[in-house]
Amino acid sequence: MPSDSFNPFRVIPVLLLEEGRLVKTIRFSKPSYVGDLINSVRIFNEKEVDELAILDIGASKRGLSPNFDLIKDVTNECFMPLAYGGGISDANQVRKLVEMGVEKVIINSAAMARPALVSEAAKEVGSQSVVVSIDIKKTLFGGYQARSVSGTKKVAAASLQALVKDFVEAGAGEILLNNIDRDGTLLGYDHALLKQVCTVASVPVISCGGAADVADLGKAVAQSGASACAAGALFTFRGPHRAVLLSYPKPAEVNEALRTSSIP
C-alpha cells in the first residue's frame, strides 16, 4: 500500500518562459502572461512539488543561449529538483547549468539537429541528468510527427519509435514526451501516443501536454506506462475563465487517482 504522504510517481509543474516572462501557451502558440517567475517558483516550492520544469520556449527560436542570470535566481529560490530546458546547444552549457544547481537539463531543438549532443551531455553530467524532450504533432493522416524549434520544424526520422530508441541509446536518461496538439487544452493526455512511446523506451517517460485532471495523471502511469506526469495549464489555471491560480494536488489525491486507474 503506498503511503498517502508521498506521490506514487513524480508530478511535475511546467513553467514556460518567453523573454523572461512567464507565459502559458495553447498548442504551442497564443502565449498568455501568467505572472512573475520568481514568485511562482516560490509558491511551488512551498507546495513541495516533486520536481519543477522550466522551459524557455523563446530561446531556441531566437537562437539564444539559456539566460543564466535568470536561472541562477531560480536555483537560489528553488529547494525542489529543477529541470531546465531552452536554448541548450552544447555540453558546456549543460555542465554550467548543472553546476548552478539545475538537476536535469532538457534538450530539444539542438538534439534533433545534432543527436551527438545527447551523448556529449551525458558524458559531461551523466545520463540521469539528461532529458530529451520530443515534441509531437499529429499528421493529417493520423500519424505522429516529431518537431523541434517550438514546434515549427519537422524532425526527420524513420519513425517516432525509432527516434526514441536512438535518443535512449545516445544516453538520454529520460524522455519528456510533449504533445503539441494537447498543450494548454486540458483535454487529457493522448494516451495512445503515450503507450506507443512507453513500450519502446527503456528509460522513464514523462507525459506532458493536455493533462485534464489528477485522474488523467493516474491513468498515464497506470494504463499508458508513463513514469512521471508533467502539466502546465492544469496547475496554472482554474475554472471556466482560465483564472490564474497556481495549484498542486495532494499526495492523497494522486494516490487515489493511481489506485482508481489501476483497477482492471
Place this chain on the structure above:
Amino acid sequence: MKTRPYQICTHCVMDTSDPEIVFDSAGVCNHCHDFEHHQKPQLIGGSAGAVALDAIVTQIKEQGKGQEYDCIIGISGGVDSSYVAYRVLELGLRPLAVHVDTGWNSELAVSNIEKIVSALGIDLHTTVIDWEEMRDLQLAFLRSGVANCDVPQDHTFVAVLFKLAARKSIRWIISGHNLQTESILPEAWGYTSIDRKHLRSIHNLYGSRPLRTFPTYSLFDYTFYWPFVKRNKILKMLNFEDYNKQSAKQFLIERFGWRDYGGKHYESRFTKFFQSYYLPKKFGFDKRRAHLASLVVSGQLSREAALSELELPPYNEAEAAEDCSFVAKKLGINKSELESIIAASPKTYRDYPSNADLIDRLLRVKAKLARLLRSDK
C-alpha cells in the same frame, strides 16, 4: 518634527505615534470619538442588520436577473474576503470572484483562494498585473520615501474590480471592508490610494519604464463615472452583521481547511514586509496598533489584550531579514540598496504633486450628490 510628550488613549490603544492624534480632557482620542459618532451608526448588527441586508440582497438579485453574475467579490485569500465569499453564497447571490495577482502572493493566499472557490463552486477571474511594471512602480514608491508604499497594490485592485464590473455589466461590488475590524487608520500614516496624479508623479520621478498595461483609474472614474454613470454600488456587507474576526477565522478553518497567515493583510508578501517591518522601522508606525484599536472600539478585544499584544515586537528579526532579502531580490535590487531606502529620511505625500485638495472637494460633492439622489427617490 516637534516632539510631544507620549500619550496613549485611555479607551483604545492609539497613541502619539499618530502625530495628528488629539485627546479630550478624559484622555480619549479623536479616533474613538470619530468611531462613536460617524462609524458606529453605520454598524447595524443583529436582526435589524439582517433585515436591512436582506432588502439590499433582494435588490441585487433583481438587478442581476438574466446576467451570468449578479455581483463581484474581490478575493485575496485573507479572512474578510474569504468570509464574504461564503456569506454571499449563503445569501443566494451569484458572484464572480476576482483576484488580482500583483506578483506578491504567498502560497497560503493562493491555496486559501483555491479552497474557498472550489468548496463553494464560485467562478474565479484573475487579473495578472505585469510584474515588470508592478516592480518598477513599487520600487518608485519605496525610493520616494513616502509612507504609503502599498498604493500600487491598493490602487490597481480597485481599478481591476470596477473595470471588470463595467465590462461584464455587473452593478454590485461586495466588499469585505468592515468597521468592526478596520475603523481606525490615522491619515498621517499613509496617503490615499485613489490619487492617480500622485501615483504617476512618483513613478515619473523614480520609475524607469512606462506603465503600459498597469490598470489605473481617474478621480473622475471614482467620484462620478462609476457611481453615477455605470451606477456601480459597493456593499460592505459585514457592517450588517455581528462580524467577529476571530470566529470568522475559526469557521473558515473548520469548514474549508482555510489556513491562518498571521498578521492582517499578510496574504501579500509585500504587505507583510511593508506593514510589519518597513513602516515601524522607517516611520515608527505600527499598523497593528490601529488594527487592535479598531477591535477594541468595536468591542471585539479588551484594551488589556490589545496592549499585551503590542508588547510583542512588530517583527521577528530573523523573519524580517528573510523578508527583506526576498523583497530585495524580487524588486531586483541588492540588500544594501533596500537598507539605504529604509534608512533614508522619511518624506510625506506633500513632498510630491498630488490631487489632495481636489479629492477633498470632490468627495464632499460626491457625498452631497449621493444624498440628493437618495432624497429624490
